[in-house]
Amino acid sequence: GAGVSQSPSNKVTEKGKDVELRCDPISGHTALYWYRQSLGQGLEFLIYFQGNSAPDKSGLPSDRFSAERTGGSVSTLTIQRTQQEDSAVYLCASSLVYKYNEQFFGPGTRLTVL
Amino acid sequence: AQKITQTQPGMFVQEKEAVTLDCTYDTSDPSYGLFWYKQPSSGEMIFLIYQGSYDQQNATEGRYSLNFQKARKSANLVISASQLGDSAMYFCAIPVYSGGTSYGKLTFGQGTILTVHP
Secondary structure, eight states: OOOOOOOOOOEOTTOOOOOOEEEEEEEEEEEEEEEEEEOOEEEEEEEEEETTTTEEOOOOOOOOEEEOOOOOOOOEEEESSOOGGGGGEEEEEEEEETTOOOEOOOOOOOEEOO | OOOEOOOOOOEEEETSSSSEEOOEEEOOOSOEEEEEEEOOOOOOOOEEEEEEETTTSSSSSSEEEEEEEOOOOOEEEEEOOGGGGGOHHHHHEEEEOOOTTTOOOOEEEOEEEEEEEE
16 A cells, blocks of 8 residues: 655755656556645646656756656656756655546655755 | 635644635636645645535535635635644645646645644
């Protein structure tokens, strides 16, 4: 009965380095979402996957951000050439297809760019 | 474009009392839903309650109820009999629609920090 898991839980990196954040959704959930939560802010939508495809990438803040999903399961969010403004908590959620109102969130990855 | 506003940065309530967290929204979509999530200090977002815009009765889930006033575009969360474990950040959210579908994309308010005093 595992929920959504994310790794690492914390990541500290130097400006200019690339980072990969991983999300493992609930088994059977074909919809997967990435959000970003900056300090003191609400959640900001980044990208949505339906299976392995991403019909809506409009929330990705720049071309340094990319995401992929393989096998309809695990997803990786990659940030290239990290900047200090990328520091935030990155949250992943999953849901059954068409059950968008029941998104289950993971614990998040806290990214700190020095 | 959809917009969610939570005007209370922080709220305090005495244990066992009820508290109302405010949320107003603006959307041009004819059909939408309102969500409330709880985020404890652990960081995980916990889904609390959902109300569709065409639902006739206010949604209720245990101690949580949604005071939905469509004409005023408000969807306030009412927590009855507050418990110490209710201390957390609370977010109101609404789907963002593009081309008739939201793909589950949610727009969140800024959140309200609720502190329950013993």
